[in-house]
Amino acid sequence: MTSISFDADTPTRAHETAIACLRDSVAAVLPDRVVRDAVAVEGDELRVADATYDLGRFDRVLVVGGGKAGDGVADALEAVLGDRIDGGVVVTPAPGRGERIDRLPGAHPVPSEAGVESASRIVELLAETDDRTLVLAVVTGGASAVIPTPADGISLSDLQATTDALLRSGAHIGELNAVRKHLSTLKGGGLARLAAPATVVGLVFSDVVGNDLGVVASGPTAPDDTTFDDALSVLARYDLDVPESVRDRLERGARGAVDETPKSDDPAFDRVTNHVLADAHAALSAARETARDRGYEPTILSSRVRGEAREAAKTHVAVAEEVAATGDPLDAPAVVLTGGECTVTVDGDGEGGPNLEYCLSAARELGTDAVVAAIDSDGEDGGTAVAGAVVDAATVETRSDESEAAAALADNDALPFLRERGRLVQTGPTGTNVNDLRVAVVDAPADDDV
Numbered sequence: 001m002t003s004i005s006f007d008a009d010t011p012t013r014a015h016e017t018a019i020a021c022l023r024d025s026v027a028a029v030l031p032d033r034v035v036r037d038a039v040a041v042e043g044d045e046l047r048v049a050d051a052t053y054d055l056g057r058f059d060r061v062l063v064v065g066g067g068k069a070g071d072g073v074a075d076a077l078e079a080v081l082g083d084r085i086d087g088g089v090v091v092t093p094a095p096g097r098g099e100r101i102d103r104l105p106g107a108h109p110v111p112s113e114a115g116v117e118s119a120s121r122i123v124e125l126l127a128e129t130d131d132r133t134l135v136l137a138v139v140t141g142g143a144s145a146v147i148p149t150p151a152d153g154i155s156l157s158d159l160q161a162t163t164d165a166l167l168r169s170g171a172h173i174g175e176l177n178a179v180r181k182h183l184s185t186l187k188g189g190g191l192a193r194l195a196a197p198a199t200v201v202g203l204v205f206s207d208v209v210g211n212d213l214g215v216v217a218s219g220p221t222a223p224d225d226t227t228f229d230d231a232l233s234v235l236a237r238y239d240l241d242v243p244e245s246v247r248d249r250l251e252r253g254a255r256g257a258v259d260e261t262p263k264s265d266d267p268a269f270d271r272v273t274n275h276v277l278a279d280a281h282a283a284l285s286a287a288r289e290t291a292r293d294r295g296y297e298p299t300i301l302s303s304r305v306r307g308e309a310r311e312a313a314k315t316h317v318a319v320a321e322e323v324a325a326t327g328d329p330l331d332a333p334a335v336v337l338t339g340g341e342c343t344v345t346v347d348g349d350g351e352g353g354p355n356l357e358y359c360l361s362a363a364r365e366l367g368t369d370a371v372v373a374a375i376d377s378d379g380e381d382g383g384t385a386v387a388g389a390v391v392d393a394a395t396v397e398t399r400s401d402e403s404e405a406a407a408a409l410a411d412n413d414a415l416p417f418l419r420e421r422g423r424l425v426q427t428g429p430t431g432t433n434v435n436d437l438r439v440a441v442v443d444a445p446a447d448d449d450v
Ligand SMILES: O=C(O)[C@H](O)CO
Pocket: 140, 141, 142, 143, 144, 145, 173, 177, 207, 208, 215, 216, 217, 218
């Protein structure tokens, strides 16, 4: 079994508990564990979650897709299905070596030339499918950038510029992907359309709040409920300056001059089933058990927290303070878990990401003796090389800490501030992705310690 090492300074038991919760939550959604639990073959029967598929009905089994968890999912599928797999292409940021499924490179968060090349291999493979083909589609967070297939008239650099503008705007992932789905071939149900009439089974690792299948990885195997008009509205809402070719395609699409993405009544979905195999709630559930085992009263407050990271942190801190002050909603010692997707509106020029900003903002707010930690489950917060941070009231203690912290937030530069104080959590790329995981640990008052 894969295990991920969490490098963080843990001076107290509360810090240790915070890190143990995060470590176990990530471990619970690592691809080998998830796939081995959810996928099995017995004779000709393939089980995926609570569904079964008769392998005897198919001449070929292909595996396509990718994203941040793509490599691990492909490894696990090779282990479970072995020579029942006839071929495949999985595109990931750090491709390993496959036995039966080719592993090819793609970049995140901005798409690359290599990604375009790799994605074209998926398109070629899908051109060979027929109604006796079973396509196992690996749909994992990050795939929107990692597997770019620019639509007609859109160049890679157009796609890169548009992605960059969207990422800096603070647009949420549903908005971002409404635009991306209308600029590419495989997204927005495009994979299902190219695979038809094959049977398609989507194996989904969700990094999207609420597991909206049309949004995770830009929904390659799901009907798209957004339109060209929606994509144009996103550009208007955030006042985005995008390349002329992009605006032109979206405007032509809105006039009906370009085919819409497939909607729920499209026959392309007649033989498609999607299974969400891992998400933030599953990860937090594992953390809840860890907290309980360590003697804390745990709760998952929500796996769906979203909004500007620095603001969301204040609510988490407020709940920790309430626990300490009144015992609501839980008596200390308590662990309050949240997950979801926070965004950062980039105004400055610094180094950071949503979880780093979350922690810095929490550290400024903390007026109680609690520990707050937050990570991106993929190990790379906001595209940095760190997963997140673990902070307490002493992280921002003096007046000069406070003015440095305020300046760091204003410049979106949380990482150096937290690094100087030894507060970073580093894991390296974890090989999975269920978005952000956060924990607040509130110890019992000193005479009632755990
Ligand atoms: O790839 C993407 O679109 C995001 O990670 C959401 O799944």
